[in-house]
Amino acid sequence: MNETFGKGHHLHLIDGSAFIFRAFHALPPLSRKSDGLPIGAVSGFCNMLFKMVEDNRGPDAPTHVAVIFDKGSHTFRNDMYDQYKANRDEMPEDLRPQIPLTREATRAFNIACIEKEGFEADDIIATYAREARERGGRVTIISSDKDLMQLVGGGVEMFDAMKNSRIGVEEVEAKFGVGPDRVIDIQALAGDSVDNVPGAPGIGIKTAALLINEYGDLDTLLARADEIKQPKRRQTLIDHADQIRLSRDLVTLDCHTPDLEPLEDLDLREPEEDALLGFLAKMEFRTLTKRIAEKMGAEMPEISEEGGGSEGASSPSRSGAAVAAQDIPFDAANYECVSDAAALQAWLDQARERGYVAVDTETTGLDEMRADLVGVCLAVEPGKAAYVPLGHSTGTGDLLGATERAEGQMDMDEALAMLKPVLEDPAILKIGQNMKYDLKILSRNGIAVAPIADTMLMSYACHGGLHNHGMDTLSERYLSHTPIPIKSILGSGKSQITFDKVPIADAVAYAAEDADVTLRLWQLFSMKLHKSRVTTVYETLERPLVPVLARMEMTGIKVDRDHLSRMSNAFAQKMAGLEAEIHELAGRSFNVGSPKQLGEILFDEMSLDGGKKGKTGAYATGADVLETLAAQGHDLPARVLDWRQISKLKSTYTDALQDHIHPETGRVHTSYSIAGANTGRLASTDPNLQNIPVRTEEGRRIREAFIAAEGHVLVSLDYSQIELRILAHIAEIKELQQAFKEGQDIHALTAAEMFDVPLEGMDPMIRRQAKAINFGVIYGISAFGLANNLRIPRADAQGFIDRYFERFPGIREYMDKTVVFAKEHGHVETLFGRRIHTPEINAKGPHAGFAKRAAINAPIQGTAADVIRRAMIRIPDALGNLPARMLLQVHDELLFEVPEDHVEETIETVRTVMQTADQPAIELAVPLTVDAGKGSNWAEAH
Numbered sequence: 001m002n003e004t005f006g007k008g009h010h011l012h013l014i015d016g017s018a019f020i021f022r023a024f025h026a027l028p029p030l031s032r033k034s035d036g037l038p039i040g041a042v043s044g045f046c047n048m049l050f051k052m053v054e055d056n057r058g059p060d061a062p063t064h065v066a067v068i069f070d071k072g073s074h075t076f077r078n079d080m081y082d083q084y085k086a087n088r089d090e091m092p093e094d095l096r097p098q099i100p101l102t103r104e105a106t107r108a109f110n111i112a113c114i115e116k117e118g119f120e121a122d123d124i125i126a127t128y129a130r131e132a133r134e135r136g137g138r139v140t141i142i143s144s145d146k147d148l149m150q151l152v153g154g155g156v157e158m159f160d161a162m163k164n165s166r167i168g169v170e171e172v173e174a175k176f177g178v179g180p181d182r183v184i185d186i187q188a189l190a191g192d193s194v195d196n197v198p199g200a201p202g203i204g205i206k207t208a209a210l211l212i213n214e215y216g217d218l219d220t221l222l223a224r225a226d227e228i229k230q231p232k233r234r235q236t237l238i239d240h241a242d243q244i245r246l247s248r249d250l251v252t253l254d255c256h257t258p259d260l261e262p263l264e265d266l267d268l269r270e271p272e273e274d275a276l277l278g279f280l281a282k283m284e285f286r287t288l289t290k291r292i293a294e295k296m297g298a299e300m301p302e303i304s305e306e307g308g309g310s311e312g313a314s315s316p317s318r319s320g321a322a323v324a325a326q327d328i329p330f331d332a333a334n335y336e337c338v339s340d341a342a343a344l345q346a347w348l349d350q351a352r353e354r355g356y357v358a359v360d361t362e363t364t365g366l367d368e369m370r371a372d373l374v375g376v377c378l379a380v381e382p383g384k385a386a387y388v389p390l391g392h393s394t395g396t397g398d399l400l401g402a403t404e405r406a407e408g409q410m411d412m413d414e415a416l417a418m419l420k421p422v423l424e425d426p427a428i429l430k431i432g433q434n435m436k437y438d439l440k441i442l443s444r445n446g447i448a449v450a451p452i453a454d455t456m457l458m459s460y461a462c463h464g465g466l467h468n469h470g471m472d473t474l475s476e477r478y479l480s481h482t483p484i485p486i487k488s489i490l491g492s493g494k495s496q497i498t499f500d501k502v503p504i505a506d507a508v509a510y511a512a513e514d515a516d517v518t519l520r521l522w523q524l525f526s527m528k529l530h531k532s533r534v535t536t537v538y539e540t541l542e543r544p545l546v547p548v549l550a551r552m553e554m555t556g557i558k559v560d561r562d563h564l565s566r567m568s569n570a571f572a573q574k575m576a577g578l579e580a581e582i583h584e585l586a587g588r589s590f591n592v593g594s595p596k597q598l599g600e601i602l603f604d605e606m607s608l609d610g611g612k613k614g615k616t617g618a619y620a621t622g623a624d625v626l627e628t629l630a631a632q633g634h635d636l637p638a639r640v641l642d643w644r645q646i647s648k649l650k651s652t653y654t655d656a657l658q659d660h661i662h663p664e665t666g667r668v669h670t671s672y673s674i675a676g677a678n679t680g681r682l683a684s685t686d687p688n689l690q691n692i693p694v695r696t697e698e699g700r701r702i703r704e705a706f707i708a709a710e711g712h713v714l715v716s717l718d719y720s721q722i723e724l725r726i727l728a729h730i731a732e733i734k735e736l737q738q739a740f741k742e743g744q745d746i747h748a749l750t751a752a753e754m755f756d757v758p759l760e761g762m763d764p765m766i767r768r769q770a771k772a773i774n775f776g777v778i779y780g781i782s783a784f785g786l787a788n789n790l791r792i793p794r795a796d797a798q799g800f801i802d803r804y805f806e807r808f809p810g811i812r813e814y815m816d817k818t819v820v821f822a823k824e825h826g827h828v829e830t831l832f833g834r835r836i837h838t839p840e841i842n843a844k845g846p847h848a849g850f851a852k853r854a855a856i857n858a859p860i861q862g863t864a865a866d867v868i869r870r871a872m873i874r875i876p877d878a879l880g881n882l883p884a885r886m887l888l889q890v891h892d893e894l895l896f897e898v899p900e901d902h903v904e905e906t907i908e909t910v911r912t913v914m915q916t917a918d919q920p921a922i923e924l925a926v927p928l929t930v931d932a933g934k935g936s937n938w939a940e941a942h
Contacts, residue, residue, distance in 0.1 A: 005137055005266075009064060010062045010063050010137065010140070011065070011138070013141045014067040014068065015121060015143035016106065016121065019048050019067075020098075021041075023041045023045045024044070024095050029094065033284060036523030036526060043288070046109075046280065050291075064137075065112065065266060066111065069115040071117050077120075081246060084195065093451065093543065094526060094535075097354065097428075099355070108276045108280070109271050109276060110271040110276070116259070122147050122253050126253035127260060129141065130255040138155050142158075149172045149180060150181075150253060152168060153179070176205060177208075177209025178209055182217065187248075187251040188244050189247075190203060190207075191247055200247075201236055201240065203236065225237040225241070277293055277298060277300075277301050280301075281301040330513065332509035337389065338387065344388060344418055350380045351428055354380050355428055357431065358377075358378065358380070358385075359377065360432060360515045361437070362376075362377065363499060364499060368441055369440070369669045372391060374392060374507075375391065375499075375507060376388045376390065376415070377512050384516070385513070388415055389406070389504045389508075392409060392503075409504070416446065426450065432452060432453070432454055433517075434456045435449075436546045436674070439452070453543065454542070455471075456470070456474075456675055458521075458526070462534055464834065464835060465827065465836045465837030471483065479520055479524075489506060540921075541869050545674060548872050557895070557897070557938075558706070563704060564655075565658065567654040568650055572650065575643055578642055578643040582643065585635055585636040598619075599611065608629055623641065627788045631787065645693075646698065649699070653692065657705070660686070668687065668689070672684055672685075678854075678858065679865055680830070680869065704938070704939040713897075713941070714936070716941040717931070719867070719892040719893075722864045722892050725740055725928065726924070727777075731810040732925075733811065735808070736808070748762050751769065753807050754800070772789050773800055781801075819841070819856065830858075830862035831863045831918075832866040832870075832922070836859075836862055867928070875910060878909050878912070879909060882902055884896050884902060885898075
């Protein structure tokens, strides 16, 4: 029986969560070389624990010690206020698998490890501090957390281990302007942006201290608020009294957390040699293991030479984990077919033990909204993986089409019920390749997967612009392994089958290999992110976007099928009319859709200039050729361009969209490619909803087919001229910066600057020319391109461009600097650190000009893409309980479906997020402006 805690005893309460986060952020990344497991935070945590133990062996040493942790993110405070800590960033993926290891480390040091579901670490600390004080003991809280300062006094003090300084009553008074007994009142008024405690708007700590010192306490202050002389302050306290009281409840620590380990059980104990050194050796902490072994007079345990090293050192260029991942052979014989609950449980236990698991789903198709789940793949170490078949059939069936279920599978409901706790466990990282697909498939089966890592996006952050980021490409390039081709499993053409018809034995080899490859890529890219200095890009711009897009895509947008059908008929009639006009201009009938026949008409029969034959002997009749001829005044190519535009709209939208309407939801569900464009722009596919013309009558009519659900409206919020604003910032063009700040018409200003014409009464044609130049310059437009856009001679277009650079020399300077940087480094960067590689920047010949223009444009377009990504990631939390749903992203525009009575509130909330999306990472020299519209359909809202 341990000695009863009381007078003469000294309790140390260590804020374990603070130790973990300080260790994680203060030290460079470190991975266990044997398997790539991130261990940097664990290393720092162990060193901090060891230091605390060694520094507290004197006369003031503790008699009792505990490390207190947070357990889970939901506490009783979230039940009081659902927005509590809602603005907290997701835990970094490299930290998540280390959390359970810090608990293991604490126990290895033989220190009490305390956490409790539903309560924060601060509440547990408060409870122990109260009890120890009541029983006559002393308490030192090892933390600098201001929330704990309400506990100081009467035998309780704090110690900031980072600054090696004690925090007593005087230090609390210096920070808050009041004693510890009134800290809660101050925090209730001032709020806390970190924990999203609302407080009183506009009242900070200094003002709160003045008020509390004058009125004595918070209740008295609120009761006498009408006596306050300052009108704004008085009204704030009156209007927000309930919110302030709620804030007080949120910041008040619960000093009676139930069912904790008794104080007596927190007695200081020496660590057991085998347990501590065994843990440190398992973590491969060579230096710390050696130090502690020498301190204990014990023999240094053996640590594999392939592992170990100096903990805290930056990862080498070719890490041990990468070597291990590449050197372990791929062997399907090591892949397991999981066909019963016991076997699946063994794999799930391994996932829990390690804190991570690679996951992949096999389905009947590529459309996540219609495909059925066939099986789930798991991997927890290189070379070993499992496939859980769930929906395979024998391929034979009855007269009604029902197929016979293959043997050797788990029941779908049973397997999903076992998988769900692990796939939803916040302490277990789920690793995937193109994880958005798997999120949607599993979500349709009742599992909300989180947290995630995505090897496709890790590669994209590291290698954007160098190659594609599909799993086969990454495996061949970085693991020197060619995965089993899907065609060898499914076949091709008319004989192609779906995955549910694949024999289970064949499915295991193919599917488990996917999980194995994914796990190895994660180990490799986890370190490559740090080495390439793009971890922040991945953590803030790529990974958190996945669940946001998954929700958008699953929501979809409602489409009016009848409207599309009517438009298809109207387009067919318009095409027939254009064909008749084209035939009349040609002097005979021909197939307008045939490039070969069109070329013969234009260059053989009509003898127009510019005809060039390709390798097939046919004339080139692409859009650039026809636009050049149209600019010269020829009607026939102009009419063909019109015909092609209508034909494309008909086939791509009014016909195809009808096939994309989901039979159950009545909505169209596009899919966004995150890693498609080098610059970070999202690409909409199946169907593409980003290329509907904005300014044509036909495009507007197509947008009318996208409608709001009954009782709702569509709300569009669109960045105004964001790329020009970014150009003004990056190129430091003071005239444009000032114009944007003053809200001037930027195109009219450019016209006035270039052509020496007054702003008042400006000719719209001159403004149009300036607008074409403004946007053209961003994309590195040539004189040829500008001439086509404006239908003017090339010499005049070149004169406009030359004059533009003379008037705004900063743009030319920016362009030159960017090209030089790209040639020197092989990449350019956005303002947020996204790297866009430029492998052809030193190319010669026709590719040279394109590569330079792409390099010049990439930081501008990429920064704009980053800004809207940042906004999209923040919007779900900002909307909170507002019943608005984000439906589409079209480059600079976001489209929402909103109940009619929540429109203005939604616009205000989203606009605020979008206009501050650059902050705090950067702050543009020009304001971001967002235009808003609403309507029953997309055309009205735009």
